[in-house]
Amino acid sequence: MARDVIDMTPLQSRDDLVAWFAEGEKPKDRFRIGTEHEKFPFTIARHEPLPYDGPRGIRALLEGMQMILGWEPIMEAGHIIGLVDVTKGGAISLEPGGQFELSGAPEETIHQTCSELQAHLAQLREVAAPLGIGFLGLGMAPTWTRTEIAVMPKGRYRIMTNYMPKVGTLGLDMMYRTCTVQTNLDFSSEADMVKKLRVSVALQPIATALFANSPFTEGKPNGFLSFRSEIWRDTDADRSGMIPWAFEPGMGYERWVDYALDVPMYFVKRGDRYIDVAGRSFRDLMNGTLAELPGERATLSDWANHISTIFPEVRLKRYLEMRGSDAVPWRSLPSLPAFWVGLLYDDACLDAAWDIAKHWTAEERQALRDQVPRLGFKATIAGRTILDIARECLALARAGLTRRNRQDWMGRDETRYLAPLEDIAERGETPAETLLAKYHGAWAGSVDPVFNEYAY
Template sequence: MSTKSVSDRNDPVIESFDQLLHPMQSGEKPKHTWRIGTEHEKFVYCTGDHHAPSYTEKGGIRDLLHALTEFGWEPVEEKSEDGTSNVIALKGADGNVSLEPAGQLELSGAPLCNLHQTCAETGRHLTQVKAIGAKTGKGFLGLGMWPDKARSDLPVMPKGRYKIMMNHMPKVGNLGLDMMLRTCTIQVNLDYSSEADMAQKFRVGLALQPLATALFANSPFTEGKPNGYLSYRSHIWSDTDAARTGMLPFVFEDGFGYQRYAEYMLDVPMYFVYRDGQYLDAAGLSFRDFLKGELSILPGEKPTMDDWNDHLSTAFPEVRLKSFLEMRGADGGPWNRICALPAFWVGLLYDQSALDAAWDLVKDWTLDERQALRDNVPKMGFEAPIAGGGKLLDIAREVLDIASAGLTARGELNSSGDNESGFLDPLREIVSSGKTPAEHLLERYHGAWNGDVSRIYDEMSF
């Protein structure tokens, strides 16, 4: 989730609907300037007893952030209600390090030219956190969900946005607190050249997001036992907050573009307004009322563009549009899958021939067929039925071949002359096995682990 730092409030007041389109319009870039921004979260645990460290305990999350400054990261602070300031993020050449609600550590990477740079960035980050972890007795786990923690086992980070969200979540869904406290993901942020290019990428991204969920499914345990799902993290999103999640069927309607997405966002209930370094609770209120100067917590005040940009970050559909497109369907996982997720989507979306081929594969799927696939994948994985008959596994290899061709066409080579297609190898191995990563974990749980899920710390830590 986004980390907000104190900013200049002298940004423009919104006076017309056209201004709401500006963040999306400003994202348009010529192809040669397209970039790749990869985000990946990991669980932090104490190696002695596997507990999740609090923010303030000795050697806890605050100390971990401070320790990372030895690698050149600069602290980002947020003022608490009592007037004190807490370090809640770091900024540097490799992007931002931030905290998810229960202390999950996220790298929001810098916008990079190619996947070789992405994997180098990921490697630097993991080297740094492992070095700090070795000094402080911390480990880092790559999964989609805490395998053994109840909500009550987990701390909450001192971020004003999260306090508001945690108060609101139980009012709109049953699993929102699990989403906040117990899950991790890998995401990639990608560019577009025009409104039409954005729309085509959005549609392909939504239609094939369930395949990404299956390829990265990695959350089969809850509180030490199998939960009946392969990606419980993905299932959690289906009962978090229907007003701000889902498959966005309107994206597939004729004429979809920036205006339609802005209308959708105006109907997404607000979470907060940020003023003078503080989050004001606006949960459930209407941004449309805000535009009219009728927001109950700020009567007579109209929103600025900064308020609108904040609001754009509070919807969580399977693909999200801001000034770039975010692919949001994957569980957290090990190092090689952190690199594989952007490879999958860059291969499909950044070469026009690959994008057209991917669209040809899914363009005839109906709304109901797309939704059924999204609903079935968290439990069924590759066995989920697809439109026209067959199973998701039946098209997985074809989609990977399209992505590989797209990466090869990009011609981005490393110093050894290798293109980017090798980053898909972990996904090819998964498809060749016919089993999701979660199914392999379940086999170990029922076999070599003898029902002891704590063995996962040895096998899935970075």
């Protein structure tokens, strides 16, 4: 989840909210690629989740990373809760249950995002190994109960923890027991944003299937291939889902602003203090009529922070966030930006991708979204299997990356990062099905070997 923004510029009108999104537009030659990935830290000795405090806890891990990186600490109420690279823009942050997230800097090529990832993991191992800490690349914690997992000392998470059970049954699982990998991509205009948003929302279930990697809960198969994706179906309907209105005429920044204004708030931040306004309307804050802050009006900070608490399958900020994928082993992490950059940053491939999805109805898109967590590649839409569509999308992504022709120091282009996904599609087996085959075979009904085989 995003770092809180500090910009106390007062908001005068709805036009200011629209302008905030429009300021994200960039010329194509300045398009960048951001990759965010989360991972579960665990004790190597007993495969347990980490506490925050103590000589081998999350705090020690962050302090060790600060020593190595020299990044600025992010503090809250005397606790270190993250690190920020003020020169390039990357950050390390904590999810509610201690999931360790790298929010990568905006990079020009997937080669650079891959190098950033490898450097991050090497630095992390240097700190973690002496502490007896490992990291797991899975979409859901495979063995832990919620009560075993420590709560990180972040004010926004306390407020969310209290609110989640009021709006869904699985929100706390989302917060404390899941990990994702995300890709953030740019747009050049409002029309470009709308086209990329529609394509990526429609095709997000394809990425969910390709990255499905959360088949275990508390040591047993849970009946799903991506239980992390299933969890989002019952977290908070006000702020998640397939946003069908984005495909209707008139879609643009204004329509997203109206959607965001209708999403209830979680909190307002003033200084270091989080004020619980869960369920309240941002419109009241705009008007100065919020009961908890009488007479106070919203700032750009408040708007940016509110936008960061909205969780649809694709999220508009000043860029687009692809949110549908489970965390996976580290070698496959660069495959997600490769998939989406190939599809969305090449105009011909973007058109071809839209041709795949443009005739799907809102009902068909929703039915696909609902099927994929359980069925993976066997899910269908408009008479086609997801496996068939995934293969077509991967061929398009390869063509798009080939035309981009961004080469590394060895003269290799970015298509090589698609290889793990192409292998998955060729075999027709999601990562979760590979895990389940191991569980029923070589692992002899135990999930525990995952902490060795899938550790970073």
